[in-house]
């Protein structure tokens with residue numbers, strides 16, 4: 153969107169002087185005022201902890217309305233994509249901006265499928281990690297290491313090089329993730345099978361062993377497909393902003409995605425899905441008293457939070473959580489799984505949603521609250537949950553990196569600060585420094 157001349161500029165008075173800033177309106181009527189000339193004109197900067205009020209860019213990829221619980225990729229409601237599309241088609245939609253024709257989708261699928269093998273010398277890196285290394289650390293390291301193996305395609309301004317890097321990343325991330333798991337449990341790594349679809353191939357690499365035939369269950373493929381679609385993009389979240397920030401320095405796609413994986417790992421972001429399962433297991437072991445944990449989450453003297461609850465943007469409900477909660481019952485029933493943690497999760501949700509603290513602060517279950525229950529039913533180990541999130545978020549990261557690079561007006565991301573340290577202080581040679589004062 154461009155500057156909207158119909159909207160009056162925002163007037164700001166600073167030290168008795170009036171300044172005007174143009175208003176920008178998005179296609180869903182979101183409004184912001186452009187302060188890019190603020191410091192030049194006024195000498196002031198803004199402070200915005202956690203960037204909660206700052207638009208870092210204009211983007212045409214994903215729209216979400218946190219008050220109404222709306223999420224759309226390229227204008228298409230998440231509910232429609234979840235029920236009618238598949239992950240590769242959604243990836244195409246996010247990355248290239250439109251639903252593919254049959255020919256376009258076939259070409260994309262073929263391009264991705266051709267690149268599923270990981271170079272044998274790259275695979276040797278796995279043996280250098282401790283067996284108990286967290287798979288997110290392995291994933292991020294191997295993705296960054298791809299930039300050492302594909303030096304022919306690192307130029308972010310070269311369309312062909314970017315295109316091949318997109319295919320390589322989309323194709324190899326499932327292989328890299330499954331190899332991290334196989335290495336951690338000491339089983340042989342299973343080569344990708346290009347006759348299988350994207351999700352089936354990943355599950356095959358995760359669970360097949362060379363000694364026995366492995367049949368990928370249809371319901372597991374469907375559940376995985378759904379989860380990947382729901383995680384595929386979420387506009388300027390912490391990891392996506394990280395990918396954009398790294399990319400803004402003209403770093404290559406592999407390096408940028410590797411940084412995004414690290415940002416996703418934290419328990420306040422994608423790492424929450426692992427933290428939720430650990431929390432539910434703790435509550436279960438502790439006798440299942442969910443009210444005790446709701447009380448603990450409200451207690452400001454404790455650092456405990458209800459993991460999987462709350463969201464920076466959603467203040468009504470998270471539409472992804474609503475879809476996953478419904479899918480949970482269905483998937484568990486179809487797979488004949490009876491997980492006591494699902495029952496604890498439901499009781500915990502019920503207790504929290506009735507509680508005034510959670511009502512007042514508008515805290516609702518987010519995408520991570522129920523996703524772990526499905527991953528467990530699919531036999532995905534808990535420390536791989538955030539890797540699953542990364543697999544899903546990959547096309548979103550790529551789409552944002554590509555949009556930024558193609559946008560033209562991109563500036564390197566470089567926030568300012570309000571300095572609060574000492575003013576000019578003389579250097580004191582070490583032999584003239586006084587003794588440290590120790591508090592009594």
Ligand code: CMC
Pocket residue numbers: 202386389419420421422424449450456457458459460461462463464465513515518519520
């Ligand atoms: N349990 C208890 N209190 C909470 C929780 C929670 N899960 N989440 C927020 N609050 C409180 C928080 O203490 C604060 O209280 P006060 O106003 O008294 O200081 C208030 O609610 C506002 O929270 P905030 O931390 O200022 O909100 P934020 O927008 O900065 O953080 C959040 C959002 C998701 C990091 C936070 O809600 C949280 O830590 N949730 C648990 C971790 C989690 O589930 N993360 C996954 C997010 S969704 C997946 C993704 O996209 O990454």
